[in-house]
Amino acid sequence: MTQATNVTPLFNDLAKIEHDRNVACHACSLYSMCLPLGLNNNDLVRLDSIIERSQNHKRGHTLFTSKQPFKSLFVVRSGSFKTTISATDGRDQVTGFYFPGEFIALDAIHQQNYQSTAKALESSSVCELPFQNMEEIGKDMPQLQIQMLTRLSKELASDKSLMLLLGKKTADEKLATFLLSLSKRFQERGFSATDFQLSMSRSDIANHLGLAVETVSRLFSRFQDGGLILMVGKSISLQNKQKLEQLCG
Amino acid sequence: MTQATNVTPLFNDLAKIEHDRNVACHACSLYSMCLPLGLNNNDLVRLDSIIERSQNHKRGHTLFTSKQPFKSLFVVRSGSFKTTISATDGRDQVTGFYFPGEFIALDAIHQQNYQSTAKALESSSVCELPFQNMEEIGKDMPQLQIQMLTRLSKELASDKSLMLLLGKKTADEKLATFLLSLSKRFQERGFSATDFQLSMSRSDIANHLGLAVETVSRLFSRFQDGGLILMVGKSISLQNKQKLEQLCG
DNA sequence: CACACAAGTTGACGTGGATCATGGAAAAGC
DNA sequence: GCTTTTCCATGATCCACGTCAACTTGTGTG
Incomplete structure (x- = not known):
């Protein structure tokens, strides 16, 4: 905190x-x-x-x-x-x-x-x-x-x-792709490409990506453990964009 | 035959x-x-x-x-x-x-x-x-x-x-939805809504619906056994559109 | 600030559909 | 025609992710 x-x-x-x-x-x-x-x-x-x-x-x-x-x-x-x-x-x-x-x-x-x-x-x-x-x-x-x-x-x-x-990617790839898409759109708007707020709920994210909420939750945890991201509630910081890009497939 | x-x-x-x-x-x-x-x-x-x-x-x-x-x-x-x-x-x-x-x-x-x-x-x-x-x-x-x-x-x-x-439907629902979408489009073009040729391969269909070819093949068989459709190679005849519609979700 | 309720996390377990494997049927190449 | 290749069907097995359950953490409200 x-x-x-x-x-x-x-x-x-x-x-x-x-x-x-x-x-x-x-x-x-x-x-x-x-x-x-x-x-x-x-x-x-x-x-x-x-x-x-x-x-x-x-x-x-x-x-x-x-x-x-x-x-x-x-x-x-x-x-x-x-x-x-x-x-x-x-x-x-x-x-x-x-x-x-x-x-x-x-x-x-x-x-x-x-x-x-x-x-x-x-x-x-x-x-x-x-x-x-x-x-x-x-x-x-x-x-x-x-x-x-x-x-x-x-x-x-x-x-x-x-x-x-939705049709071809695994859960990790889905989430990585999603995060980078947000990153890009924030950057285009003149904001930080690495640090932003997720205004949508976990369940909105899960639904959008064709996953269960629990899966998204677990992935956020795994990404954090792997040093890819840093999350505090709805705030996220992308710590390793390169690795995320590799993950996108 | x-x-x-x-x-x-x-x-x-x-x-x-x-x-x-x-x-x-x-x-x-x-x-x-x-x-x-x-x-x-x-x-x-x-x-x-x-x-x-x-x-x-x-x-x-x-x-x-x-x-x-x-x-x-x-x-x-x-x-x-x-x-x-x-x-x-x-x-x-x-x-x-x-x-x-x-x-x-x-x-x-x-x-x-x-x-x-x-x-x-x-x-x-x-x-x-x-x-x-x-x-x-x-x-x-x-x-x-x-x-x-x-x-x-x-x-x-x-x-x-x-x-x-792609995000929410089961395999059966996917295929039923797909078949009815084709049916509708053929009908709009003045063709039979129930009898048509599938110009695409099973694997194209599977890919489009986010499924494996094997799954599509099995589903076609099951739909046929269930009296929903009648297939001969690439020709298909929808035998029970009402049931297919129920299946769409 | 406390209470109620929604949102998020984590673990244990089950399953729909992927993958692997095999054989047959049709289509394409010669 | 025959051969080769691609397409399709079906059974056996497996696993990524969903589901269920229990718990924690946030959030809005009087």
Whole structure:
């Protein structure tokens, strides 16, 4: 525990990054990794005008649920979210975790309804993009359309990697891959690539990776014993990224 | 075997559907489920002009491989394809099977390179859409852009379902889900929903579902013994769709 | 701060499906 | 045609990970 106080200040906490609800895209700290990248000033203002910036959503708050009518796309502004889909018998699968600058609900565009359920993992906020309006302004903004295609394509690619993970990897490989994927995404956002908070529960992680909670728990312990990581509650520090990379397969 | 000759004429064989290489979109039998749907005549002609229609690709032919520079999207015109991605150690995952009217390589848009490898499962042909040109003409054709978004979103949704399958379902549920998904796609294309050819090998199926070949083989036998299906080589007939649906979970 | 309840850890044990092994059937090459 | 190779089926065995159970640690609430 004394160790914890040592380490904590370094750890990223995405919920701690306060965003003024009224901050426009051009002034947003996420600008460089968000949708508006590459738009000219006029277009940016127009995009800005259709965006609805949310209040804070508390941990556990449901952004939308599967079967609700599809109205808007969402971009995480602060905090983090998970999405899940359910089988008929209630089993569900965590299909993704979403961090600032990332889109939620892209899989709903082709339908009248959301395809999944999105929940905040911590205090979080989003930018809401009413899809009707996006279609409308998109007609005059080819650059925006390209951006959207790119975003969708990127999520597609990462979903395919997850298929490889779910279908072919062992438990160790799964967890190592997961940790490094988080690491990379934090780094892209200007945070430490080695020290961060896991905003999701062990059981969310287990579910996402197709494992049992107990297995994840044991693996964290083994990784720690092996000097790969250092965990204190939800804070994790990657001690040996090279070894983790070897483990990914 | 005598039974086989009885049944065979009914079975769909996508490779058998001959397409004149020069047939334009408006005259194509896939029109109603393909990209151009909803375009006006002018736009259709313009889209038509950038499409390069391929020769026949033989079974096993590689359309593109991962790491090759991304140049074009492809739409299956006849036959079928599989896509795979590989782990560093050579293990690979069949990420999808593609039938007439379906897009291949949507996950490559955001990168310079293809993210996966695409192989023909049988004698097949494709329409090639050079992406540069698509971007170009897309600027004046919002309807085309929407179509593209919709297509991407649809694949995203089906990938999420596959995650649920890979992460949470038992072997029986996996296979039942797979068979019904094929059934649905054949039906959408105007073919029998119950009698069709499996153009992919057992091992492709196993790989795609995160199972061993032996397991798939055993399951086919068990399904047949249980009166759920009737198989002769690569031809399958779904005898009890209702029971299969119950099995999906 | 104490109480209740959810989340996480760890051990013992069981099992679904992988792996290994063998033989037959179909397809591909010559 | 014959040979070779790949594909498929089925039985015997094994093991990675799930399940069950008991305990500890965190967390939110009045």
